[in-house]
Amino acid sequence: MTDFAAQLTALLGPGAVIVEPADMAKYLTDWSGTHSGTALAVVRPGNTAEVSLVLKHAYGAGVPVVPQSGNTGLAGGGVPDASGRSILLSLERMNEIREISASALTMTVEAGCVLAKLHETVEAQNLFFPLNFGAKGSCMIGGNLSTNAGGSNVVRYGNTRELCLGLEVVMPDGRVINLLSGLRKNNTGYDLRDLFIGAEGTLGVITAATMKLYPLPKARATALVAVDSLADALTLLNRVQAASGGAVEAFEMMPRIFLKTAAKHKPDLMSPFRESPPYAAMIEIAATSDAEAAPDADGTLPIMRTLQVAAEHALEDGIIQDAVFAASEAQRLDIWRLREAALEVTNSVKTKIGFDISLPLDRIDKFVAETQMIVERYVTGAHLNPLGHLGDGNLHLGIWCDPEGDADAFKAHAKDMKESVLDLLARSGGSFSAEHGIGSSKLGEMSKYKDPVALAVMREIKAALDPKGIMNPGRLLPGL
Template identity: 45%
Template sequence: MTADLIGRLREVVGPAGVLSDPADLAGYLSDWRNAYTGTAAAVVRPGSTEEVAGVVARCSEAGVVVVPQGGNTGLCGGAVPDSSGRQVVLSLTRMRRIRDLDAANQTVTVEAGAVLRSVQEAAAAAGLLFPLSLGAEGSCTIGGNLATNAGGTGVLRYGTMRDLTLGLEVVLPDGRIWNGLRGLRKDNTGYDLKQVFIGAEGTLGVITAAVLKLFPAVRSRATAWAALPDPQAAVDLIGVLRELAGDRLTGLELMSRRSVEFVLRHSAGARDPFGDPHPWYALVELSDTLPVAGLDAVIESALGEAFERGVVLDAVVASSSAQAAALWGLREGISVAQNHEGPSLKHDVSVPISRIPAFVERTDRALEAAVPGIRIVTYGHIGDGNLHYNLSKPVGGDDDEFRARAGALARVIYDSTCAFDGSISAEHGLGQSKREIVADYKDSHELDLMRGLKQLFDPRGLMNPGKVLPGL
């Protein structure tokens, strides 16, 4: 990239908005796990949609690749530049404004760099709820959430970002601005273009703002921890809870004993809710907009019914917000705790809820045959069919040898996922980590249609190439 383009970019965003010194670039060139690292000619930090458009237009004129980046908390390398040193990282973290909150319409309009937690807080200050919740909510941005169609713990009741988004503002690859910031629940005027950009990981354009749905604030909750004999019991528990709690069922998380053991071993202050270990656990949350909704009685009744049916072996209901937080801490601490056990091969898959028990049984058996003693860490959002199916080396195993098996072990999991009509990416996206392998698990006609969209929107391949689409 020429010094002339650097100068032209500085004209758009100001001298402080372009970083080119290697010491200033470091934080933008790797993902948070240091699993993916690249280089870049510069990092550009625009402060408005117009500045984004100016940057993209000038890069387009010069034939320079743009890599959009938000909070950089992704797990698949989707926001990391390649190793050429010729790409421009477009960081949206300066664009943090809450542009509008319409309480009557129950919408909030936010810029792409707004941190998820700040959007949650803005909604709460208005007596409303933005329900997306995930582990990185203190640092991930709305633009990244949209780019990967984030899900989190509330999908069972509220859906993914696709379901939570009414309108978008997008800078197209040639620098034009598409203003689709409409807060309408009904708009039947042709193609729903926002859905093209949600989940596209910045390969079709740069999302700069969004109109998001809000909901009535939650004023009461009930949280419980249940011991289960097997994954089939978790599926049966969903049925009992839906039968007795209806749409007050907000979250249902499944965890294997091994995943909980890792948290108990490595997370300070973590305590086992039961005296004896059990094979599987479920974390259940009910919520209601009424301040006094009798949810403890509802959850106790549902768990009692599940116990009578042989679904639940034991259960405890949190009696305070601190106890509820401690139970959620057991679930949310799994990913970090696993890292203390050596290399963690992480997989994010989904299968139909009814097929989860058979999927787990078959996949566990295949992995154990491939690597005797492998430690399988299974947990996730069973209420929407999403499992984080992570792998740790056998006790005493060699780190490098285990990492060398990563591709083969991923094939075992993905082959099984495909056999059960599932998806090899439930909520983390494809990025660069699954870009090539997806061709083996996605219908070829579907991939052709996706390539057609890429050619239509970005014929020169300047928007985040090397991500999502195999061969591009």
């Protein structure tokens, strides 16, 4: 054990500091298995005062600190580099719910609370925390805030940033900033809270947060709809928004290649249409009022009727080709399971390029068509998989080599193809990182595409708040 690890053990007790390589292993490789590193020690403080102690010592000794919550991040930001100089600071023991207020519609929770656990706890009190995505069983609110996570409900409720009212943060030198507040109006100078959201652990450690809650929807209507194009899907989305008074909670696109690959590799998932359409759009609307949630004379929920009528009109107008409605909660969950298997289905494709991008909604269709032309310039037989959260303009765009295709040619052109698509994206006013963040995997894009003055100001903020550069070095900001 190094002297530094021994000092931390003396401060926090042996249970809080792990130094055995076999015991540290699970913290040092990310969910995808793509990123891994080594560390002096894994440190698991149990409360904010202990986080403060750890950072004070790390700051004094100049030891880098890599914060980690659920370790489901997809950008390589939550595991240390290979130098072995850092400590990994795990928030997993800080999982207390400090307060839930049903009247103020807020909860104050520690950073290590698992997202799915928060869902269960508040739903038992008829409340709703809308942040939702496939990693909910493992990711934690500290990581959600630090990546400004998105997911499937952004179209109605916004990103994690929009759901956050206040934070408690430990600064690199150990000082604790208490910005925990349920206030919805608080104009008292610079909004420091927003600096730490999406900072990916480069400015300090988030130890607790006050988050917004909503009334638990009383009923939901969910459907899978067959559409020919992304432009038609967007028309459908806007029509359903208008018909439901903005009640669309999720609008997710699954292209034909995704549906076919899912049917082949995960046959237990639902296969909604006899023939896979060009796109299946998953649409869910939710009602919080009793009137919309009470079945009418023939047993149909008004909220479901709204969706069915909108779909019927869209069918008559040739905007959609078919629709399957969830007739029970079990069928609704089957539809969600199909969408949430996206990463597993994608991982079954051996040779591919992946993007997590966003565009203005009205430019997506053209961008995808132009991307198709770029791909065809380089390789034949590759498939475009524009999957994702269309409701908020976020595509998890994949370029997949056909299993029977020329993988060597695909790999030979992968770098150029990727660059051409990213250049097109920049010209189209899009972002090269919609929701997964920068971590260590998108530093090149950050250098090339981020506004240079914005990047310089970000570096100045980093230097002011973390002058010794101990917080998650080599992540988010190129060259630091």
